[in-house]
Amino acid sequence: MTHNKTLKQIAIVGGGLSGVTTAYFLARAGFEVAVLERRANVAEEATFGNSGLLAPSVVQPLILPAITRTAFSNLFKNEPPILVKSGFNPSRWRWVRKSRREYQDYFSLNKQRLTRLSAYGQMLALHLQEQYALEEENSQGLLHLFRNPADAERCAGIENSLRQFELPRQQLKGQDAIREVEPAFQSVTTIAGAMYYPKDAAGNCVLFVKQLRAIAQSIGVQFHFSQSVKAVRPELGGRVSIDVAGADGDSTLTVDGVVLAAGLQNLPLLKPLGLSLPLCPVQSYNAMAAVKNLDEAPNTALFDETYRVAIARVGNRIRVSGLLGFLPRTELPHPKAITSLLKVANDYYPNAANFNTANFWSSTFALQPSGMPLVGGTTQGNIFVNTGHGAHGWAAAVGAGKLLADAMAGRETEIDSDGLLVSSVAG
Structure with missing residues (x-):
């Protein structure tokens, strides 16, 4: 990655998790930083759909080996783990084919890279919470459950490749063993395998x-809120002009560098520069329900491998989030998504809350075919990107923000950045 050590004033487009963490670490590195966000506050779009997992052990690139077959069969299911609009969409299926190739060729390597990034990001996030005495709604420990033997076997193979990270884990055999670490777990659902990650x-x-x-x-x-960025234009002399539309009219901001951390909104900003990102819009779905029975509410987080759904206690509420939706963007989840979220919640904690009366919403994330975040520079030396962390990417996004800030400052990164920072995104 090329470092421009003349960068002083940095604008960040996007006030979500990636944008705010990058802004913080850049400011700590001595930059003057301004964040431009089109909403009225931070964390109101994709970040609002984040599952809340700080879980390097369970994180993996969000790609599936048989997504085409799975998606087709899901058209006829009432509780599908993946939702796909019927009909042929050439760009979507090109992305799916690339995703399948990435799985076949690079999944294990990308899993290791993402675990490295997430372990680093978890450490940073927990340190920030402690350093600044942040208000927390954290729960400790995570159950990773497998409904079918194939998923359990596949993940067991992955586990063996992660011993280098020294992340503690425990294989649980049977419902009694699960209840030893999570007494509130009262499921009668058949479980093919379970792992517990205490950290x-x-x-x-x-x-x-x-x-x-x-x-x-x-x-x-x-x-700067309610500011919609319309164009990013490199200028002579190595600076960047940013055209902004706001409530008080249009304006232009000129800075030394720009970090694009606005998910899918990055695409139209890069296109006039001859740059493209291999991103696909993917929906994730969420439910939030008030705890009804404290004794039967989860104390640890839970991750269902088949549905890719996370369940976590958030104060006096329970959050259920995940699934994959290759559907047109909507504010409310597809009815089948709601049915699937309810199934997973009721399968594991049926008496913890009245999940049928939960608040439901959907969020749209930008994902690469590899399932890895896209972080680093572009062929325009003072334009950078930080995107693609997905619904379970809290830890990875914090780690990526620190890596990018260090790279932009010309500092040596604290962890090996191989495979985590791209040297330049080209068109």
Whole structure:
């Protein structure tokens, strides 16, 4: 990655998890930073759909080996783990084919890289919570459950490749063993396998981002809300002009560098520069329900491998989030997504809450075919990207923000950045 050591003033497009964490770490590195966000506050789009997992052990690139077959069969299921609109969409299926190739060729390597990044990001996030005495809604420990033997066997193979990270884990055999680590678990659902990760955690990602925004402001970061970025234009002399539309009219901001951390909104900003990102919009779905029975509410986080759904206690509420939706963007989840979320919640904690009366919503994430985040520079030397962390990418996004800030400052990164920072995104 090429470092431009003349960068002083940095604008960040996007006030979500990636944008705010990058802003904080850049300010700590001595940059003047301004964040441009089209909403009225931070964490109101993709970040609002983050599952809240701080879980390096369970994180993996969000790609599936048989997604085409699985998606087709799901058209006829009432409780599918993947939702796909019927009909042929050439760009979507090109992305799916690339995803399948990435799985076949690079999944194990990418899993190791993502675990390295997430373990680093979890450490940073927990350190920030402790350093600034942030309000927490964290839970400790994570159950990783497998409904079918094939998933259990596949993940067992992955586990063996992760011993280098020294992440503690325990194989659980049978419901009694599960209840020893999670007494509230009262499921009668057939489980083919289970792992327990005592160092993984879950919490309130939105609350974390909002508190980190206040800290970033206290060290000089400026936040400009209701500001929609319309264009990013490299200028002579190595600076960048940013055309912004706001409530008070249009304006232009000129800075030394730009970090694009706005998910899918990055695409139209890069296109006029001859740059493209291999991103696909993918929906994730969420439910939030008030705890009804404290004794039967989860104390640890839970991750269902088949549905890729996380369940976590958030204060006096329970959050259920995940699934994959290759559907047109909507504010409310597809009815089948709601049915699937309810199935997973009721399968594991049927008496913890009245999940049928939960609040439901959907969020849209930008994902690469590899399932890896896209972080680093572009062929325009002072334009950078930080995107593609997915619904379970809290830890990875924090780690990526620190890696990018260090790279932009010309510092040696604290962990091996191989495979985590791209040297340049080309068209």
